[in-house]
Amino acid sequence: MPDFNRAARLGSRRRVTPRAGAARLLLWVTNHVVARVFFHRPRMGWYRTVMGYEIGPGSVVLVDVRFSARGNLRIGAHSIVNNGCRIDNRGEVTLGDSVSLSYGTTIYTKGHALDSSDFHTVSAPVTIRDKVWVCAGATVLPGVTLHEGSAVLTGSVVTKDVGAYEIVGGNPAKHVRDRSRDLDYEIDFRPWVPFFG
Numbered sequence: 001m002p003d004f005n006r007a008a009r010l011g012s013r014r015r016v017t018p019r020a021g022a023a024r025l026l027l028w029v030t031n032h033v034v035a036r037v038f039f040h041r042p043r044m045g046w047y048r049t050v051m052g053y054e055i056g057p058g059s060v061v062l063v064d065v066r067f068s069a070r071g072n073l074r075i076g077a078h079s080i081v082n083n084g085c086r087i088d089n090r091g092e093v094t095l096g097d098s099v100s101l102s103y104g105t106t107i108y109t110k111g112h113a114l115d116s117s118d119f120h121t122v123s124a125p126v127t128i129r130d131k132v133w134v135c136a137g138a139t140v141l142p143g144v145t146l147h148e149g150s151a152v153l154t155g156s157v158v159t160k161d162v163g164a165y166e167i168v169g170g171n172p173a174k175h176v177r178d179r180s181r182d183l184d185y186e187i188d189f190r191p192w193v194p195f196f197g
Helices: 004-013 018-032 040-049
Strands: 073-075 093-095 110-112 121-123 126-128 166-169 174-178
Antiparallel strands (some): 166 174
């Protein structure tokens, strides 16, 4: 015989409070409307003021980037988050200066405890330091720090910290070689049409 009391208890846990509902709606608008606005100034204004993201001067988030929460995101100066990136900022995500996240990069800060009886979530921040390049389609897992000047090759899955000026690749990502330490650049994104991008 079905346990109707249990079903009622489970159903009551799924109720969404008005505040949670408003937060979900705000996130939906951000990811499905604002993320597709062609003009980058209004988009960046929304991210800074409404979503509470700290975004430094000269940095830009291109179209079709998806987020998981308000706040919990800091981007330094002259960094770029390219089209189609997915940033799980339910935990803290920090990007330094002149960081380049290429197309389709995914950053995770939360997951579930595999052996937990209640399947609870676990979280750890992701930190990406200055002049790091994460190539297209790469995935960075919770708790990872990519140290200054490091690079992650296309399609890699980063499961542990990457040293300064180290290049990693594969699944799981492993050391490939060292990157030149003579990195003297500042990313200066200029859209091909003024105000677009």
